[in-house]
Amino acid sequence: GFVGSAIANRLSASGTLVLIPTRRRSRAGHVLLLPTIDVVEADVHDPATLSRLFSGADAVVNLVGILHSRGGDPYGPDFANAHVELPKKIVTACRAAGVRRLVHISALGASAEGPSEYLRSKAAGEAAIRSTGSDLDWVILRPSVMFGRNDRFLNMFADLAGLFPVLPLAGADARFQPVYVEDVAEVVVRALSTPEAAGQIYELAGPTVYTLRELVKYVCEVTGRKRAIFALPASLGALQARLMELAPQPLMSRDNLRSMEVDNVVSGPPLPFGLTPTAVEEVVPTWLGTDGQRAFYYPFRRYARR
Numbered sequence: 001g002f003v004g005s006a007i008a009n010r011l012s013a014s015g016t017l018v019l020i021p022t023r024r025r026s027r028a029g030h031v032l033l034l035p036t037i038d039v040v041e042a043d044v045h046d047p048a049t050l051s052r053l054f055s056g057a058d059a060v061v062n063l064v065g066i067l068h069s070r071g072g073d074p075y076g077p078d079f080a081n082a083h084v085e086l087p088k089k090i091v092t093a094c095r096a097a098g099v100r101r102l103v104h105i106s107a108l109g110a111s112a113e114g115p116s117e118y119l120r121s122k123a124a125g126e127a128a129i130r131s132t133g134s135d136l137d138w139v140i141l142r143p144s145v146m147f148g149r150n151d152r153f154l155n156m157f158a159d160l161a162g163l164f165p166v167l168p169l170a171g172a173d174a175r176f177q178p179v180y181v182e183d184v185a186e187v188v189v190r191a192l193s194t195p196e197a198a199g200q201i202y203e204l205a206g207p208t209v210y211t212l213r214e215l216v217k218y219v220c221e222v223t224g225r226k227r228a229i230f231a232l233p234a235s236l237g238a239l240q241a242r243l244m245e246l247a248p249q250p251l252m253s254r255d256n257l258r259s260m261e262v263d264n265v266v267s268g269p270p271l272p273f274g275l276t277p278t279a280v281e282e283v284v285p286t287w288l289g290t291d292g293q294r295a296f297y298y299p300f301r302r303y304a305r306r
Contacts, residue, residue: 050093079121137198148181170237174260177205
């Protein structure tokens with residue numbers, strides 16, 4: 001996946017032996033050739049498989065997360081399976097295998113009282129991790145929306161701007177503090193090796209807060225496309241999200257829209273361990289910008305997911 005690839009690269013560069021379970025090994029070609037990396041097809045929802053995978057490991061990083069689920073109260077079954085039940089199984093397998101350090105990726109805004117099923121399920125997953133007490137040296141990371149060369153956030157708006165002259169935008173005034181995926185990867189690596197990180201919850205974000213409208217406007221500017229951006233009222237925004245839910249791979253859902261009711265902004269320093277966050281403007285033009293000969297190839301790389 002997106003963040004997993006960045007973490008794998010950093011761990012491999014440090015000489016760390018890494019075992020990556022995935023549903024489809026054929027999709028892991030970009031990390032298969034990295035030294036110290038081993039990729040295996042496995043069902044991580046099977047407790048026996050988890051026990052086998054964790055045998056001999058010093059640490060586990062849980063990156064499993066989904067954005068869409070069938071509905072339910074307090075959250076749908078798909079969210080329950082990925083965000084709640086799997087962390088419980090991981091904790092059990094860590095205890096059985098003698099693994100002490102667990103780094104768990106949650107989400108900024110996770111709360112049992114959150115407005116969306118996504119945020120409530122993320123909070124329940126955190127609770128499952130924290131319930132281990134001193135039996136496990138867990139670290140919980142709550143990143144804001146992540147951006148990077150192969151993200152599904154800024155790149156999605158770049159693709160939409162290339163297709164439509166007008167961009168109707170639901171949740172246009174929602175506030176985000178996007179964090180660079182490489183910064184998240186660096187935090188994960190440090191969380192694995194810093195004793196003082198045990199039992200801590202860290203929020204992760206970039207240096208700047210933007211509204212969604214400002215981010216989309218910036219993407220249009222950096223890609224050289226002049227597009228009209230219209231903020232949709234709540235009722236039309238919900239209708240747009242409902243229609244997008246019908247797609248085989250939804251770009252938006254009503255639950256996503258409800259998540260945006262909570263500011264995706266950190267309450268303290270943007271990154272732990274004294275790290276300086278990377279600004280959107282510092283790196284995004286290197287793959288979305290129109291300047292330079294290499295810019296011609298960036299759209300093809302996005303479609304090829306390379």
